[in-house]
């Protein structure tokens with residue numbers, strides 16, 4: 001298949017990655033195979049979950065769902081070799097663009113000092129369709145990019161410096177998986193893909209609630225389609241900003 005020359009290889013020469021998403025399962029729907037690749041190469045991967053996904057399963061009330069899905073995320077993070085998981089405890093389903101959200105994200109960026117940030121698509125639609133994107137995803141993307149700038153400005157959120165969190169200017173880019181405006185790709189091996197699939201398997205209750213969803217086929221098809229666009233066997237594609 002002809003290569004999509006608009007997609008370029010992502011520069012993977014970084015030591016610390018911060019993966020920031022709205023919900024447990026967001027990373028596992030495409031980005032986590034790349035996280036597994038990087039963690040396997042010695043990169044420090046930390047996951048930040050803005051909510052606990054407590055509104056994500058119709059048959060399970062939020063107070064039971066929050067700890068269940070938190071534990072599923074911890075298991076998924078272990079599969080890909082992440083070194084830590086943090087929950088910011090914003091409300092699932094009603095996330096708002098706010099200074100509080102930007103401050104919490106800027107705090108995480110200053111604390112972890114990543115060179116790369118990974119998230120998922122914040123555009124209205126997904127690569128390949130899939131309907132209107134979730135409100136929380138659409139809110140998080142712009143707030144996250146603003147927080148990258150906030151993290152580098154000593155005069156914004158001065159209370160963070162009072163907490164010992166100095167400005168951090170080292171973020172080179174933010175990469176959003178599953179975007180319809182992909183610019184870059186990461187080549188994957190079968191091993192990376194297997195870890196990515198296993199990380200979604202870890203969201204046992206969530207996947208069960210989807211009812212007959214075949215995550216293995218879904219993730220393999222996406223990785224093969226992305227690979228075909230880029231002239232490799234398997235890949236994950238990202239919209240890179242920064």
Ligand SMILES: [Zn+2]
Nearest residue numbers: 022023026134
């Ligand atoms: Zn989500």
